[in-house]
Amino acid sequence: MQLELHATLEDRRVAALAAAAIGLTLAEAAIPLPLPGVKPGLANIVTLVVLYRYGWRTAAWVAGLRIVAGALALGQFLTPAFVLSLSGGVASLLLLALMIRLPARWFGPIGLSVLAAFAHIAAQLLVVDAWLLPGASILGLLPLFLSAAWITGLVNGFAADHLLHTQESTP
């Protein structure tokens, strides 16, 4: 018996984009970071570009695949790190689903990126506070994480905006 998988154009596109996002996740894991929890989140550039170019559904697929496959590749699947990554991803995707409906004349990739970064870190801190370190004073780290999210959100937003304007061709 032969099993045949028919990959549609959409499937191939999701796979290619998710591969790019996973590549960024792996590359990022090699960068030494000053503080556990603070990282650039470069894969979110891909999520943002996909959101603008192909819509929210594709972006959710790409982000979901990146989170699961990235965690598998890093040996973090179903560990606390994976749960944090998943909660941050879900929160930022939900927020992006709302934000993308706002008029494009008023809100661009940079604003969305910064807000998504905030949603990301907020969800992660909530999970840490509720599940991983209950009772520890996570609030004391809030300014630090929020500032980091602001900077990484801004930089990723710049990158996404740049890509959206320079690469009109689709993968």
Add this chain to the structure above:
Amino acid sequence: MSFPELARARPGDWLILFAGLTLAIGLWLRQADSLEGRVIVRLDGKVAIETSLRLNRQIEINGPLGVSRIEIRAGRVRVARDPSPRQLCVRQGWIAPGGAAICLPNRVSVENAAAGYDTLNY
């Protein structure tokens, strides 16, 4: 160096950036405030008095053996007098930042809850 991306940023983006920055700075400032040194005096393990390390004052607290006197002066704190037989907490002298003096017989403890992080509360 020029950033065409910045020129393309829309009003809402600026609003989000500005609001986010304000929030972050506000939280930093609030935290800087709350991290000022504190003195926490406990009786029977329960917080009896919490006060600032910056305010010079003497605190007297009644334990089961008698009165313990705690002295806060020039940003330092110590147990000045205590009825405990071995006087361990008094002889400890000024309490180091992050440290504590415990007058166990009198059930009084004084903590110098210093500003900043240590590895434990991180």
